[in-house]
Amino acid sequence: MEVLQILPQQLVFGLALGTVYGLIALGYTMVYGVLFMINFAHGDVFMIGSYLGWGVLAALINVHVVGLHPIWVVPLMLGIAMVGAGLLGAGLERFAYRPLYLRGATRLGPLISAVGASLFLQNAVMLTQGARMKVYMTNLLFPRTWRIQVGRVNVSVLVLVMMGVALLMMWGLHLVVQRTTLGRSIRAVAEDREMAAIVGVNVRRVIATTFFLGSALGGAGGVLVGLYYTQIDFFMGYSAGLKAFTAAVLGGIGNIRGAMLGGLVLGIVESLAVTFVNPAFKDVIAFAILILTLVFRPTGLLGESLPDWEKV
Amino acid sequence: MLRLSDVVTYYGSLRALNGVTLEVRQGEIVCLLGGNASGKSTTMKTILGMVRPRAGRVEFEGQRIDHLPTEAVVRRGISLVPEARRIFGRMTVWENLLMGSLVRRGAPAPEVAQDLERVYLLFPRLRERAQQRGGTLSGGEQQMLAIGRALMARPRLLLMDEPSMGLAPALVDQVFDIIQTINRQGTTILVVEQNAAVALGIASRGYVLQNGRIVVHDTAETLLRADHIRRAYLGEN
Numbered sequence: 001m002e003v004l005q006i007l008p009q010q011l012v013f014g015l016a017l018g019t020v021y022g023l024i025a026l027g028y029t030m031v032y033g034v035l036f037m038i039n040f041a042h043g044d045v046f047m048i049g050s051y052l053g054w055g056v057l058a059a060l061i062n063v064h065v066v067g068l069h070p071i072w073v074v075p076l077m078l079g080i081a082m083v084g085a086g087l088l089g090a091g092l093e094r095f096a097y098r099p100l101y102l103r104g105a106t107r108l109g110p111l112i113s114a115v116g117a118s119l120f121l122q123n124a125v126m127l128t129q130g131a132r133m134k135v136y137m138t139n140l141l142f143p144r145t146w147r148i149q150v151g152r153v154n155v156s157v158l159v160l161v162m163m164g165v166a167l168l169m170m171w172g173l174h175l176v177v178q179r180t181t182l183g184r185s186i187r188a189v190a191e192d193r194e195m196a197a198i199v200g201v202n203v204r205r206v207i208a209t210t211f212f213l214g215s216a217l218g219g220a221g222g223v224l225v226g227l228y229y230t231q232i233d234f235f236m237g238y239s240a241g242l243k244a245f246t247a248a249v250l251g252g253i254g255n256i257r258g259a260m261l262g263g264l265v266l267g268i269v270e271s272l273a274v275t276f277v278n279p280a281f282k283d284v285i286a287f288a289i290l291i292l293t294l295v296f297r298p299t300g301l302l303g304e305s306l307p308d309w310e311k312v
Numbered sequence: 313m314l315r316l317s318d319v320v321t322y323y324g325s326l327r328a329l330n331g332v333t334l335e336v337r338q339g340e341i342v343c344l345l346g347g348n349a350s351g352k353s354t355t356m357k358t359i360l361g362m363v364r365p366r367a368g369r370v371e372f373e374g375q376r377i378d379h380l381p382t383e384a385v386v387r388r389g390i391s392l393v394p395e396a397r398r399i400f401g402r403m404t405v406w407e408n409l410l411m412g413s414l415v416r417r418g419a420p421a422p423e424v425a426q427d428l429e430r431v432y433l434l435f436p437r438l439r440e441r442a443q444q445r446g447g448t449l450s451g452g453e454q455q456m457l458a459i460g461r462a463l464m465a466r467p468r469l470l471l472m473d474e475p476s477m478g479l480a481p482a483l484v485d486q487v488f489d490i491i492q493t494i495n496r497q498g499t500t501i502l503v504v505e506q507n508a509a510v511a512l513g514i515a516s517r518g519y520v521l522q523n524g525r526i527v528v529h530d531t532a533e534t535l536l537r538a539d540h541i542r543r544a545y546l547g548e549n
Contacts (some may be wrong), residue, residue: 181414188400188411195398198360199391199461200415211364 008153010271016096016159018267020228021167024221024244025251025259026173027089027214031253033190034210036107040114041092042218043241044121049085049219050226050236051125053077054134061137070141074227078165081223082216089215090208092117098204118237125234134232156196161223169220170260173213177256186210188255218244239283252300261301313338313500314359314390314469319368319378321358321524328354330524331368336469337538341491341501343511343532346521352396355521356473359502361385372469387415391467395474397458401447405438408446411463424464426462431460434490452483459487463494470494472503476510488514513534535541 024046031039056077060068098119100109125228138158144300146157177183185206197203225240226232247266251258267287273285314336321329321380336342344353357363359370370378377385386392391412400408409431413424420501431438435456441449445456455475456476462470476484484507492514495501505511512518512532518537520528528535 181410181417184403184407184411185414187403191400191402192398194362195394195400196411197362197385198394199411200383200386200465201411202383 005152007275008151009155010275011268012153013159014268014271015264016163016166016228016267017271018247018264019163019170019260020221020224020263021244021247021266022260022263023166023169023217023224024240025247025263026170026256027218028245028248029251029253029256029259030186030210030214032248033256034186034193034207035101035110037097037101037110037114038245038253039089039092039097039211039214040111040241041090041096041117042215043122043237043239043244044118044125045085045089045092045215045237046218046222046225046240046244047224047232047234047237048088048121048125049081049215050222050232051129052081052084052219053223053226054136054232056080057137058143061140068140069160073141074161074165078220079225081219083219085219085222086212086216087179089211089218092215093208093211096142098207122234122237125187126135126288129234131234133231133233136226136232137229138230141227158227162228165220165224173217173256182206182209243286245284246293247291250293250300251252255300255302258300258302262303265301313373314502315371316359316367318373319355319358319365319370320512321365323354323363327337328524329358329365329452332521332524332526333368334519334529336450336500336502338500339495339498340517341495341503341515343508343515343518344502344521345506345508345511345518345535347506350419350521351524352521353473354524356392356504359385359471360390376452383415386465389466389468391462391465391470393458393462393470393472393475394454395477397454399446399449399454399457399461401445403446404443405449405457406442407466408528409438410463412461414463414481427464427466429461434463434493435460448464451478452480452486455479455483455487459490459494459515469498469500469502474503474504474506476505476507509536538544 027042027045028038030035057073060073081093096113097110101111142156142158147154148157148160175184185196185201188199188201189203189206193203207241234262243266244263247262249258249262250265253260269289270282273282277285297303316332317336319332320327330353332355335512344352344355344441356361358365361377365378369376372388372390377388400411403411409428413419413427416424421465426517437453438456441453446454449457469490472491475487479487488510491501491503503511503515512535516533518532519526
């Protein structure tokens with residue numbers, strides 16, 4: 001059967017897509033963990049990360065750098081996109097959210113500010129970069145002939161790189177959160193902000209750092225998505241952001257492992273939908289999952305790790 | 313060491329502290345007594361900068377601290393064992409203790425290890441459960457963890473908010489023994505309690521709060537003997 005032949009292929013692709021969703025979802029879930037707000041501008045931070053990566057690649061091509069090889073070009077793109085997106089995220093926290101939560105605004109305040117920031121970023125990019133698509137010259141980095149046969153599955157090196165980079169970053173984040181003082185401080189703020197301050201955590205700095213980390217991962221996701229789909233525009237953060245948000249909710253918002261798991265599940269479900277149902281229904285199925293999760297298991301797959309106040 | 317002068321603190325329009333003046337001297341155990349809503353916890357929160365006083369001053373070792381953010385107060389050498397313990401339930405016991413040493417960032421690792429050893433000697437139970445999540449501990453063990461976490465900061469002044477709350481009588485005695493031990497090891501202690509008899513048993517002096525004001529202040533011995541005070545202000549029979 002034809003379907004069974006392309007299934008393994010689709011699963012690998014679903015896994016790769018899923019890890020990237022997970023990467024972006026981490027930004028939502030980490031911010032929610034420390035601030036209990038959904039950063040609706042996160043999708044646009046991801047978009048700007050994608051533009052930054054595109055800018056690096058386009059600049060290298062324009063000045064005719066010889067020996068373009070992914071082994072150094074991809075890390076360079078990722079590095080610049082991550083630093084830029086990270087600073088942008090921390091800047092949003094500083095100027096769009098902190099003034100509100102410091103003055104004791106309700107939780108709705110920062111949320112609306114985030115929607116505003118999202119519109120601002122989209123329009124800023126549209127006005128400065130134009131509304132037309134930008135094209136990632138991915139095939140200069142990863143020629144179409146770069147494919148690897150793994151058993152019965154034939155995958156492009158690019159997909160493997162995508163998955164590898166995303167997994168590596170998740171692993172890195174896991175180490176930071178579980179093993180370092182910063183990670184413990186982030187978890188302490190997420191669990192009990194006041195008590196964290198009592199043991200000496202600089203809560204504001206931890207929140208800003210969390211924004212930086214989550215946004216940097218989103219920026220990396222932007223580069224990976226750009227490399228894969230090759231066409232980016234100022235509006236790409238909207239749908240990608242919604243997908244990643246779905247992944248975060250599916251895994252249990254506020255839960256870091258949940259975001260990774262939610263991303264994977266979503267990526268695989270989507271690729272199965274493409275294989276067995278109809279590619280046109282891909283988004284319908286993804287958002288149906290969001291609705292079903294909210295109705296039947298609002299705490300998500302790994303929901304037991306929700307902040308304590310949520311359980312009361 | 314710690315001095316509050318005429319401290320007035322509001323919660324919104326509600327006046328919680330109405331001119332509190334008290335002093336804790338180096339090496340003492342001082343207890344702050346009072347019934348519900350008398351302002352005991354607010355006093356603690358004001359000292360730590362969790363709420364800002366509208367008037368009056370809080371001084372620690374001769375310097376005003378009432379304008380500092382909480383983490384800066386803690387860094388000066390004041391730690392809190394909060395009411396209801398508030399350990400980090402999703403972190404292991406060991407991680408909770410490490411959080412306590414956060415204010416000593418940059419301290420050499422052997423010193424932190426030494427502090428950890430000191431806590432484990434005071435509470436051998438915590439060593440056994442080091443890798444367990446804080447949330448899985450019993451109430452008494454959580455109280456030990458909360459005290460241990462506060463000690464990891466090497467505080468010069470330890471604030472304790474209702475350390476006996478919710479503990480079985482035998483455990484209460486044990487906790488107060490340990491408070492005395494900690495004091496003998498050189499930490500000054502201000503303890504807030506509803507359980508006046510136990511607290512006065514280890515304190516050198518006591519203050520009684522009522523409606524946000526200090527109404528009585530005397531040596532612990534005198535307060536323990538003064539039945540009328542206990543009846544009038546502490547709700548005992």
